[in-house]
Amino acid sequence: xxxxxxxxxxxxxxxxxxxxxxxxxxxxxxxxxxxxxxxxxxxxxxxxxxxxxxxxxxxxxxxxxxxxxxxxxxxxxxxxxxxxxxxxxxxxxxxxxxxxxxxxxxxxxxxxxxx
Amino acid sequence: xxxxxxxxxxxxxxxxxxxxxxxxxxxxxxxxxxxxxxxxxxxxxxxxxxxxxxxxxxxxxxxxxxxxxxxxxxxxxxxxxxxxxxxxxxxxxxxxxxxxxxxxxxxxxxxx
Numbered sequence: 001x002x003x004x005x006x007x008x009x010x011x012x013x014x015x016x017x018x019x020x021x022x023x024x025x026x027x028x029x030x031x032x033x034x035x036x037x038x039x040x041x042x043x044x045x046x047x048x049x050x051x052x053x054x055x056x057x058x059x060x061x062x063x064x065x066x067x068x069x070x071x072x073x074x075x076x077x078x079x080x081x082x083x084x085x086x087x088x089x090x091x092x093x094x095x096x097x098x099x100x101x102x103x104x105x106x107x108x109x110x111x112x113x114x115x
Numbered sequence: 116x117x118x119x120x121x122x123x124x125x126x127x128x129x130x131x132x133x134x135x136x137x138x139x140x141x142x143x144x145x146x147x148x149x150x151x152x153x154x155x156x157x158x159x160x161x162x163x164x165x166x167x168x169x170x171x172x173x174x175x176x177x178x179x180x181x182x183x184x185x186x187x188x189x190x191x192x193x194x195x196x197x198x199x200x201x202x203x204x205x206x207x208x209x210x211x212x213x214x215x216x217x218x219x220x221x222x223x224x225x226x227x
Contacts, residue, residue, distance in 0.1 A: 043217045044217040046214060049209075093158050106158035107158050111156070
């Protein structure tokens with residue numbers, strides 16, 4: 001079946017630095033990828049939708065200059081958390097749509113801790 | 116905002132059928148219902164989806180009411196590994212894309 005790989009699975013960074021998270025579709029081309037974040041004991045919150053070769057579309061309240069999304073190829077999307085602060089500590093999850101059918105495959109998530 | 120309402124938690128005995136309800140009274144005619152589950156600190160796992168007909172796969176069955184305002188996910192023989200948060204999601208078109216907007220989900224606990 002379709003597989004989405006997300007790296008790193010865990011990252012700890014210092015406040016003020018930037019962190020890049022990668023999301024790859026391993027065996028299919030994903031024209032659309034989605035980025036979510038999840039705080040403890042809460043549901044997933046959609047942050048943005050990225051389409052290959054075009055600018056990402058951000059959900060209301062999500063700062064596009066803080067959460068930079070690049071979808072340069074049909075198999076890779078990246079999320080960069082810029083100038084990270086402790087309140088950005090969260091579980092970030094990507095998802096990709098499959099070209100055939102109605103499937104959405106999720107990555108295994110990245111736990112970001114900003115200290 | 117999510118278009119679904121689910122009970123926050125449910126319990127089920129191991130080996131019994133787990134029936135998870137979901138209300139989506141504002142669903143539109145062409146919007147699909149998806150079910151995913153999430154085990155702690157992992158990405159959501161696809162279970163099943165449907166439009167208006169009942170669906171069954173190796174994991175579960177999805178029963179959608181005729182008016183499509185509610186649905187039930189059935190895990191026929193629950194095991195301890197089915198303990199997870201189950202999300203019922205209505206896929207919605209937003210700004211040209213079909214998006215999965217998660218609600219709060221149901222925390223299902225399977226008891227031995």
